[in-house]
Amino acid sequence: MVEWGINMELKNDFRELKVWQKCRDIRVTIWKLCKKFTAEEKYRLVDQMIRASRSSTANIAEGYGRYHFQENIQFCRQSRGSLYELMDHILTAEECEYIDQEECEYLINEVVSAIRLLNGYIKYLKTQKERK
Numbered sequence: 001m002v003e004w005g006i007n008m009e010l011k012n013d014f015r016e017l018k019v020w021q022k023c024r025d026i027r028v029t030i031w032k033l034c035k036k037f038t039a040e041e042k043y044r045l046v047d048q049m050i051r052a053s054r055s056s057t058a059n060i061a062e063g064y065g066r067y068h069f070q071e072n073i074q075f076c077r078q079s080r081g082s083l084y085e086l087m088d089h090i091l092t093a094e095e096c097e098y099i100d101q102e103e104c105e106y107l108i109n110e111v112v113s114a115i116r117l118l119n120g121y122i123k124y125l126k127t128q129k130e131r132k
Contacts, residue, residue: 014064019117020057023079026110027053030086033107037098045096049089055082056114069129076122080115087111 014020030053034046056079063075087108094104 014061017060017064017121019114019121020060020064022110022114022117023053023056023060023083026083026086026107026114027057029107029110033093033099033103037093041096041098045089045092045098049086049093052082052086052089055079056086060118069125069132073122073125073129076118076125080118080122083111083115083118 030049034049037046059075059079059082063072063079066072066075090099090104090107090111093099094101099107
């Protein structure tokens with residue numbers, strides 16, 4: 001069955017990964033948050049935050065599609081780098097008073113949770129690579 005150009009019968013794709021789902025939730029949260037920022041930040045902090053959040057999911061998806069453990073691991077490492085970059089942007093948003101301390105802490109905790117999931121997935125991929 002094909003719907004909206006997506007093979008709905010395709011099983012086991014990146015969308016089933018808990019880490020991708022977590023990063024997607026963060027991406028959506030960041031997108032909604034950035035709508036509240038001032039217009040002068042549109043091509044500054046907003047652009048950087050949205051790019052980093054999108055990069056976290058995109059790299060997981062691209063790595064998944066490579067079908068080689070080492071390449072998948074490398075893309076997951078890039079995703080992790082994007083999450084750390086996003087963490088820095090969140091701290092900057094607090095310093096610029098676009099978000100309060102409570103929102104900053106919540107977002108940082110979400111990113112840290114995603115990083116932990118990603119580290120676990122990387123460990124899993126390394127184990128699978130060694131078994132092959």
